[in-house]
Amino acid sequence: MSLLGAIVASCLCGVLGLLVPRLIAAVPEPEPDLESESESDDLEPEPAQDVADKQLYVDIAAGPRLAPGSAAASAIVGVLIGAVVGLDWSLLFLVPLVPVGVALALIDWRTRLLPTWIIKRTYITLIPLVVIAALASGEPRLLLQRAAIGWAVLGGYYFLSWLVYPRGMGYGDVRLSGILGIALGYLGFGEIVIGAMSGLLLGAVGGVLLSVLKVVDRKHNPFGPWMLVGGVVGIVLGPVYAAWAWGNLAG
Numbered sequence: 001m002s003l004l005g006a007i008v009a010s011c012l013c014g015v016l017g018l019l020v021p022r023l024i025a026a027v028p029e030p031e032p033d034l035e036s037e038s039e040s041d042d043l044e045p046e047p048a049q050d051v052a053d054k055q056l057y058v059d060i061a062a063g064p065r066l067a068p069g070s071a072a073a074s075a076i077v078g079v080l081i082g083a084v085v086g087l088d089w090s091l092l093f094l095v096p097l098v099p100v101g102v103a104l105a106l107i108d109w110r111t112r113l114l115p116t117w118i119i120k121r122t123y124i125t126l127i128p129l130v131v132i133a134a135l136a137s138g139e140p141r142l143l144l145q146r147a148a149i150g151w152a153v154l155g156g157y158y159f160l161s162w163l164v165y166p167r168g169m170g171y172g173d174v175r176l177s178g179i180l181g182i183a184l185g186y187l188g189f190g191e192i193v194i195g196a197m198s199g200l201l202l203g204a205v206g207g208v209l210l211s212v213l214k215v216v217d218r219k220h221n222p223f224g225p226w227m228l229v230g231g232v233v234g235i236v237l238g239p240v241y242a243a244w245a246w247g248n249l250a251g
Contacts, residue, residue: 002086009082009091010075016099017074018067023103025061027115030054054111070106074099080236089136090187093129094235097122097183101228104176108224114172122179130186143186150185150192151178157196173223180231187235190242195234199227 060066077098085091100122108114134143158177162169180199184192203226210221 001083003083005082005084005086005088005091006079007082008087009078009085009095011078012091012095013078013081013098014071014075016096017071017102020070020074020099020103020106021061021063021066023100023118024066024107025058027057027107027117029056030113030115054113057107057111057115060107060110066106070099070102073102077101077232080232084236084239085187089133092133092136093126093186094183096125096129097179101231105225105228108172108222112170112222114170114176114224116172116175119172119175119179126179126182130182134186146188147182147186150181150183152181154178154181154184154192154196169223173227176224176227180227184231184234184238188238188242190240190245191234191238193234194238194241195231197230198233198237199230202226202230202233 063069078095081094081098082091085094100118104114104118107118130147131140131144134140134147137143155174155178158169158174162171162174180195181192184195203221203223206226207221207223
């Protein structure tokens, strides 16, 4: 555990978390007519009336406690990530992903949409930062291969799941899985395994629990927040799992 890494990551994530309302407010509203793809929709067809009645992004962004709440949530995640990763070059892309993840989780929870507008720009920013971090770390080939494998494995799994059972998730979840796959794959084998399993397990168990408590409709349980929480779990517990797995293989 790295105390300095936790402090630095927490401060940076907390400051960037203050910008979450601005990010959400900048997202274009989806068109009620979903016959053609919108830059802000989920590509998973929802009834037009549902989209028309959804909470507006500007209204979500105008929440009086959103900025401090997002900063606090981002800072907490930053503590966890920084403590495990330390002052590593991977913070170059992990820190910006934290407030983006907070924004996506909130939007998906409120609207059951993961805006392509945010995810597309996240890819555009993430990939160069991953390349820079890999080059600065001195092992670019290994780290970039791991990131590519993570993207292919996690993104491929969600894409196949969407093809087999498209009603079970939106295509926005598939897009998001690629981002998580790149970040977790870069960090290592344990991170992507635990991150993927945690997201699926939390989504299943949490969805059932929240539906029993009448917090959400079981058929409309947003999966994006569970994926993102699972990614954080993967970063925190992944190294422990990898050490245990390799230890058993060596033994």
